[in-house]
Amino acid sequence: MIAPGTQLASRYEIVSYIASGGMQDVYKANDSLTGEVVALKTPQAGQTNKRFKQSAILSARISNYNVAKTFDYFEEGNACYLIEEYVDGTTLEAATLDVIPQIDPHLAAYLMLRIAKGLAASHQAQVAHRDLKPSNILVDSNFSAVKITDFGIATLADELFEEIIAKNGDLTRSTSGTVKGALPYMAPEMMFRKPGDLVGCEADIWSLGALMFRLMTGAYPFGEGMMVPVNVEKRQPLSWPRFLTGKAQYTPLSNSIIGIVEKCLVYDKAQRPVALDVVRSCEELCFHFAPREFGVVSEVKWSTGFVTSSRGAKIFYHNDSLYGAAPAKVGSKVVFSAHNGTPFPRAHPIVVCP
Amino acid sequence: MPLIANRYEPTGNASWGGMGELNECEDRNLSRKVMLKRVFKPSDLPRLLDEQKALIRLRSKHVVQLLDVVSFKWNNQDIRCLVLEHIQGTDLDKLNFKADEDYQKTLWQIATGISEIHAAGVIHRDIKPQNIRRDQNGIIKIFDFGLAREAGKDDKTKSITGTIGYMAPELFGTKTISFTAAIDTFSFARTALALLGVQPHNEKPKAIVAGSVIAAQPGLNAEVARTLEACLDMSPAARPPMFEVAKLLGRDLLRDKHRARVGTQKQAYELNASKRTVNLTFKNQGSLSIRYDGYDFKITALTGNVYVNNTKASVGMTMLSACVITIGSAAPRAFVTFDISNPEVMA
Structure with missing residues (x-):
């Protein structure tokens, strides 16, 4: 642990410890040169500095608004440090899956466009992420920043992966926590790769499809744990829950996104779209994005109801705007976008949370 | 070294x-x-x-x-x-544009960038195609902040701010130069014309005749042309703020691309550029027509009692992004949901 107040490279002052990414420790720091808050990353014990530097070099090749930017890399004492853009928020995992059972198609379109833009820029720089999942995407409180992070983290895991492949033949029978966490989003060519196989950008497209499926349904596209490789290998068709297309208001957008996600999750990597294709498809989607708020249902009528927002405002909703698997009851926690209305603002979309 | x-x-x-x-x-x-x-x-x-x-x-x-x-x-x-x-890409003076959507999206990005710079309280001072680059992902990047004043490339520009041809008229002729963000607005419009091949003259700019931009560039969208002319006004105060220029350009990029889902109990309709009008009637309670004009959905005709999100509807009213239309003031009434969506304009 680096103590708060410690200064590094006569420029970065540690503010606080943020998290451990499994391979590296992440701190919040102040950059005295620019006055900016930055993220400082340093490898955990047992990681080699050489691999850490290699991963830093990979991520530094990408410059895009939807990728957390690499600002600096330096070595001091025996340790090495990466300085990255700081996102004041949390991971996409924590912002969606932890609190919302499934995101509505409008939010899905908004997020997919941004993640695909970040991927397109990194693939253009010939950098594949290879471990894209909701916990590797940073978002701020109203989703105005959506940034992929940890490009190159897969480089850190390479050694571990190679060991597992050498021992088990491929990754699918590993008991490693790192592999287990990655499997539900892992492309078949990564999962079943043999020693020396190169895994390219196509794997990120698969992961993008898998993570969108997860966010939109709450479920993993091919299950969890040992079932993932089995289901992927037998090319199990995706089973989309009925609520995605159960309401006329959402059906066209849901269907469009389902079409894009299914193309990403094609077993044969040569048949998948490239990131730029996904960007173009997402750019054609018609959606409406407004910041999300939370609230509690206060009144339920035949086809309408009311919500008290977390800020205390009374909000009207119509059943046609209610999206998702769970019905609205008085006391249900909900997430929604508010639109102008008289005498009450109108919620659309509105999703019941667990 | x-x-x-x-x-x-x-x-x-x-x-x-x-x-x-x-x-x-x-x-x-x-x-x-x-x-x-x-x-x-x-x-x-x-x-x-x-x-x-x-x-x-x-x-x-x-x-x-x-x-x-x-x-x-x-x-x-x-x-x-x-x-x-270091941004890999091409400076705008090396690119050829014609008055199409790509050009307009480029202008929108430049205008957005300048308006963000202005929002930070910074004036660029030397907006010109050579200081703007398009990166390999199509993102516009603006370079060279505030440096023009100290590092002129030749003697002619050394004592004044900017590059002749792109410089606003108020920067010429006086010894003590005071200026506002509107100098960037002028340079922006000059840049916009230069991208279409209308190179600036190496002299103090003269007032342009209203309508001359559209006359010279018939391919240009009329609203964009009018905006550019306003940006070239001799008087700095008459030029629109850059955030408004960006907003106008962004709005135009979405022209004819909106959709509205109109949902009644029985059926859902879609309004868009190829089907612009819907007429809704419920028993004898009332009726209305909504028309899409390429930017907004507006009520064009009305009878009886019609409410939009509980506000009494009127002819000319612009529909809200997501609303409920109620036809009738007492039961039996009809409720129609009306939700507008559009592709996102994103750099």
């Missing part, structure tokens, strides 16, 4: 000879290229740093990131440089 600050190695690519004003270097720490921008007057460094800090706080995608500041000695001179992100 040894490494600068123990990490930056000049590649030899410089835009202005030897240790000129802009030098490309390889950052050995991250194996990537960076740009070293020389600050000629050390007394300018605090101002430049302040501007950079203000810009960083905005996190604009159109501004180049400041990475480092270095001081070193070269040929017995004290040199100070800003170390900036």
Whole structure:
């Protein structure tokens, strides 16, 4: 642990410890040169500095608004440090899956466009992420920043992966926590790769499809744990829950996104779209994005109801705007976008949370 | 030459000879290229740093990131440089545009970038195609902040701000030059015309005749042309603020691309550019017509009692992004949901 107040490279002052990414420790720091808050990353014990530097070099090749930017890399004492853009928020995992059972198609379109833009820029720089999942995407409180992070983290895991492949033949029978966490989003060519196989950008497209499926349904596209490789290998068709297309208001957008996600999750990597294709498809989607708020249902009528927002405002909703698997009851926690209305603002979309 | 600050190695690519004003270097720490921008007057460094800090706080995608500041000695001179992100791409003066959607999206990005710069309290001072680059992902980046004043490329421009041809008229002729953000607005419009091949004259600009932009560029969208003309007004106060220019251009990029889902109990309709009008009637309670004009959905005809989100509807009313239309003031009434969506214009 680096103590708060410690200064590094006569420029970065540690503010606080943020998290451990499994391979590296992440701190919040102040950059005295620019006055900016930055993220400082340093490898955990047992990681080699050489691999850490290699991963830093990979991520530094990408410059895009939807990728957390690499600002600096330096070595001091025996340790090495990466300085990255700081996102004041949390991971996409924590912002969606932890609190919302499934995101509505409008939010899905908004997020997919941004993640695909970040991927397109990194693939253009010939950098594949290879471990894209909701916990590797940073978002701020109203989703105005959506940034992929940890490009190159897969480089850190390479050694571990190679060991597992050498021992088990491929990754699918590993008991490693790192592999287990990655499997539900892992492309078949990564999962079943043999020693020396190169895994390219196509794997990120698969992961993008898998993570969108997860966010939109709450479920993993091919299950969890040992079932993932089995289901992927037998090319199990995706089973989309009925609520995605159960309401006329959402059906066209849901269907469009389902079409894009299914193309990403094609077993044969040569048949998948490239990131730029996904960007173009997402750019054609018609959606409406407004910041999300939370609230509690206060009144339920035949086809309408009311919500008290977390800020205390009374909000009207119509059943046609209610999206998702769970019905609205008085006391249900909900997430929604508010639109102008008289005498009450109108919620659309509105999703019941667990 | 040894490494600068123990990490930056000049590649030899410089835009202005030897240790000129802009030098490309390889950052050995991250194996990537960076740009070293020389600050000629050390007394300018605090101002430049302040501007950079203000810009960083905005996190604009159109501004180049400041990475480092270095001081070193070269040929017995004290040199100070800003170390900036290196953007691969093409400067706009090397690109050919025609008045199409790509051109308009480029203008929208430039205008957005300048309006973000202005929001940070910074005036660029030298907006021109050579200072704007399109990166490999199509993102517009604006370079060279506030440096024009101290590092003129030749004697003619040394004492004044900017580049003749792109410079606003108020910058000519007086000894003490005071200016506002509107000088960037003028340069923006001059840049917009230069991108279409209308190169500026090397002299103090003259007032343009209303309608001359559209007359010279019939391919240009009329609203864009009018906006550009307003930006070229001789009087700085008459030029629109850049955020409004960006908003207008962005709005136009979505022309005819909106959709509205109209949902009744029985059926759902879609309104869009190919089906612009819907007529809704419920028993004898009332009726209305809604028409899509390419930007908004507006009520064009009305009978009886109709409410939009509980507000009494009127002819000419613009529909809200997501609303409920109620036909009738007492049961039996009809409820119709009306939800507008559009593709996102995103750089």
